Amino acid sequence: MGLKSLIQEEILDEGPLSLSRYMAxxxxxxxxxxxxxxxxxxxxxxFITSPEISSLFGEIIAVSLETLMGxxxxxxxxxxELGGGRGLLMHDMARTFQVLGRNMGSYHMVEVSPVLRALQxxxxxxxxxxxxxxxxxTAAPCLMVANxxxxxxxxxxxxxxxxxxxxxxxxxxxxxxFFWTTRPTAFVPPSSWRLPxxxxxxEDPVGAVPYFESILAxxxxxxxxxxxxxxxxxxxxxxxxxxxxxxxxxxxxxxxLGECDLTTHVNFKILADLAHLEGLTVLxxxxxxxxxxxxxxxxRVKTCPVHIQEAVKKLTDFHAMGSLFKVMIVIQ
Numbered sequence: 001m002g003l004k005s006l007i008q009e010e011i012l013d014e015g016p017l018s019l020s021r022y023m024a025x026x027x028x029x030x031x032x033x034x035x036x037x038x039x040x041x042x043x044x045x046x047f048i049t050s051p052e053i054s055s056l057f058g059e060i061i062a063v064s065l066e067t068l069m070g071x072x073x074x075x076x077x078x079x080x081e082l083g084g085g086r087g088l089l090m091h092d093m094a095r096t097f098q099v100l101g102r103n104m105g106s107y108h109m110v111e112v113s114p115v116l117r118a119l120q121x122x123x124x125x126x127x128x129x130x131x132x133x134x135x136x137x138t139a140a141p142c143l144m145v146a147n148x149x150x151x152x153x154x155x156x157x158x159x160x161x162x163x164x165x166x167x168x169x170x171x172x173x174x175x176x177x178f179f180w181t182t183r184p185t186a187f188v189p190p191s192s193w194r195l196p197x198x199x200x201x202x203e204d205p206v207g208a209v210p211y212f213e214s215i216l217a218x219x220x221x222x223x224x225x226x227x228x229x230x231x232x233x234x235x236x237x238x239x240x241x242x243x244x245x246x247x248x249x250x251x252x253x254x255x256x257l258g259e260c261d262l263t264t265h266v267n268f269k270i271l272a273d274l275a276h277l278e279g280l281t282v283l284x285x286x287x288x289x290x291x292x293x294x295x296x297x298x299x300r301v302k303t304c305p306v307h308i309q310e311a312v313k314k315l316t317d318f319h320a321m322g323s324l325f326k327v328m329i330v331i332q
Contacts, residue, residue, distance in 0.1 A: 003032035003258040004057030008176050016169035016181055019242070020154035023150070023262050027152060028112065033256045035113045043084050046246050046261050047150050050288070050321065053090035054311040056297055056304075058092025061227065062297045066145050067098050068225055068331070076105040077224060078138050082146040084109050086117065087123030089147055094127050096139050107139050108132065135214060143310050143332075144215060150271075151230050151263040153207030157240065158187050160196040168201070169198070170254065172205075178254040193236050200238035203264060205271075216278045219332040226330040234326060236286050239266035268328050275315035275330045283329040288315065289322025 001009075008026055011017060017025075027034050040046045050057040069077065077095075081090045090109060092172055097104060109130040111117045117131055130136065157168040159182060166182035173179065189202050196202070244253040245262035253262060272282045286294065292315060301312045316322040 003029060004176075006032070006288070007170075007178070007257065008172060009177075010132055011170075011172050013134075016171040016183060018156055018167065018169055020156045022153035022170045024207070026260075026262055027154075029258070034258050034261060035116070037115065037258070039086065039115055039119060040169055040261055047248060049085060050076045050315055050325075051085065051092065051147065052146060053314055054308060055088070055092045056300060056308070056312060057292070057315060058089045059096045060292050060295045060297045061089070061145060061229075062093040062096035063213060064099070064291070065145075065225060065227065066102055068329070069102070069143070069297070070254050074141055074143075074223075074329070076103055076140075078106045078108060078140040078142040078217075079104040079137075080108040080109045080110060080142055080144045081216075082144060083149040083152075084111060084120055087120035089145070090120070090129070091123050091127070093145065094124075096114065106130070106138070108136050108138075110135060133305070135218060137192055140220070142218065143224055144218075144226045146228040146230075148229060150205070150212070151232070151264045152261070153205065155208075155242075155264050156206050157205040157242070158189075158202045158204065160198060160200045161203075162198055165202075177311075180254070193275060194236075199242045202238055202266065203241060205264075205267060208266070208271070209274065210275060216275055216280060216330070219280060219330065220278060223332045225332075227327065228264040228271075229288060229325055230268075230290075231269055231324045231327055234268045237268070239241075266326075268326055281331040283331065286325050286327045288325035288327055289318060291320075291327040292316050 056133055061323055085089050092235050094107060108129055109120055109129055109131050111120060111131060121281050128261060158165045165187050167185040168182050170178055171181045171182055193258050214283055221228060241264045242253055244251045244260040244262050246256050268285050275282050296311055301309050314320045
């Protein structure tokens with residue numbers, strides 16, 4: 001049938017699709033979803049993530065976790081990465097832990113994509129790693145890392161009109177072409193947000209919130225540290241952040257169905273508030289540049305070849321990835 005035909009039929013049967021439903025189909029449909037059918041990473045893919053730029057990224061994350069573990073007296077915690085790409089980040093972190101003399105109780109990868117899981121297994125063939133599609137059951141304190149993870153969770157959008165809030169949806173023309181529309185909704189933003197102006201768009205992280213709550217529940221039950229890095233913002237801000245990328249170029253989110261990456265900016269303020277409500281500690285949220293600098297990346301790179309120094313500059317520079325990406329650490 002194909003993804004476009006499947007979405008067209010669903011619109012004909014049920015009416016316009018919520019943005020979250022549209023994103024879920026485009027990204028995670030078992031037969032046609034973007035992440036389920038390809039390796040999107042690297043120069044030959046559609047985008048490049050920090051672990052692809054330099055192994056120092058993973059090394060510094062491992063150093064930061066080693067420091068935090070030492071402060072909390074963890075001996076042999078479990079170690080887990082969520083959505084690990086090709087496995088490069090886990091490889092670099094695990095290798096660094098070995099150099100530091102840190103023995104982990106176990107290594108886990110949480111990955112829903114069969115394509116990426118196969119690549120991870122090849123990358124990590126020299127480590128004892130287990131795989132699962134969701135958080136594995138274990139009673140041990142756990143260190144969890146998620147890099148560019150929550151940006152690919154489906155969201156819903158609501159736009160404020162003179163008549164009130166409307167839900168932004170995907171529908172189609174008589175010829176089957178997709179376009180944006182709106183429909184009435186009873187939704188209102190949390191009271192902590194400022195009063196909206198006409199045209200303001202509220203992004204509701206309906207996919208990320210329940211998953212993040214499951215992480216918080218694990219930390220509360222078993223202890224541990226959760227470190228996540230993503231592009232996003234740390235304040236309560238209205239705006240449309242949906243973007244689609246194919247072959248390292250921005251494209252129309254309603255085109256290239258199942259052929260492009262659909263992401264949004266992560267609202268770290270919403271996630272941090274959830275953690276606070278559960279009584280967990282959230283360290284001050286840092287930019288990626290400040291985080292990597294705090295744990296010594298600039299000292300580490302001083303003796304490295306020029307090409308590695310240039311890679312680190314891309315990771316840390318304010319005008320590159322250094323300011324756009326944020327680092328949030330939650331601790332039980």
